[in-house]
Amino acid sequence: MVGVPGPPPLTLTGAFTQWVADPPVIAVVVVLLAVYLAGVRRVRRRGQAWATGRVVAFSGLGIGFGVIATMSWVGVYQGYLFYARATQTVLLVLVAPLFLAMGRPITLATASFPGAAGRIEAVIGSRVAKALTFPGITALALVGVPMVMYFTSWYTAVFHSGTIRELTYLALMAPGFVFFWTLLRVDPVPKAYSYGISMWITAAEVVGDAFFGIAIIADTNLIGRDWYGALSEPWRSGLATKQVIGGGVIWILGDLVGLPFLAAQLIQLMREDRDEAVAIDAELDARDAARAAQPAAEPEPDRPWWEDDPRFTGRFKAT
Secondary structure (H helix, E strand, O other): OOOEOOOOOOOHHHHHHOOOOOHHHHHHHHHHHHHHHHHHHHHHHOOOOOOHHHHHHHHHHHHHHHHHHHHOHHHHHOOOOHHHHHHHHHHHHHHHHHHHHHOOHHHHHHHHOHHHHHHHHHHHOOHHHHHHOOHHHHHHHHHHHHHHHHOOOHHHHHHHOHHHHHHHHHHHHHHHHHHHHHHHOOOOOOOOOOHHHHHHHHHHHHHHHHHHHHHHHHOOOOOOHHHHHOEOOOOOOOHHHHHHHHHHHHHHHHHHHHHHHHHHHHHHHHHHHHHHHHHHHHHHHHHHHHHHHOOOOOOOOOOOHHHHOHHHHHHHOOO
């Protein structure tokens, strides 16, 4: 129906003050925070260290960006501004999952419940897990899921059903979390691929984001035309421009998000090299210590030189 009202036009002030309550998201956030912080408390009570940076990454940045994507101005305007929906997509697919993975939730689970560690590791190391987390599959899902959403009726179905909207949030975040979890390798993974492969996969993902954004910019058919056409002014004006801006957001912002991920990979690579160097030095030191502990072999007694000289020994051979 033409003339559907919406929030006031977006302003700089409104970007900080416009919020909407999403009860299902709030419930998930409360549960995740409670479970994660309870795990941290349990681990620390046992005398084990758990870095504050991991807590900040998971609870502050990971969950925080999820809240911003769903309940800040992004959530308020996602049904009215194409570029708000594009911003939400990048936050849910790339930003929030990256920091959630950096919080090491699987390591926390195994440390909190040692009795279940074996079962958790068995699931992670299963053939199914290894197949589903193959880098090519995770990278394809990371780009493919949002592309399917944008270029099918799924895009507007989110506006008509709260259930579809909440499930879409999960569908966008799941590929991102698996992607970063398996490539960062800060948690136990089904198969540890080298960081060289991780770099190539990341490069492919960056190219995929660029292709996705350019495809939206170049699409002459307005995405969600019927939905946006039913909105009242000013939302119906400049739909093509808003779509171009949204495509640029997915392209540029999506590529920029790859920078902290590459930085995290480089840090892990340097740590891995350092640990390998320490292990090699320890092995060499152990070998040197073992050799030093062995008693020195007694030197053989000196023998006359002529006993081994064939010019003399040949004369006295038995005939």
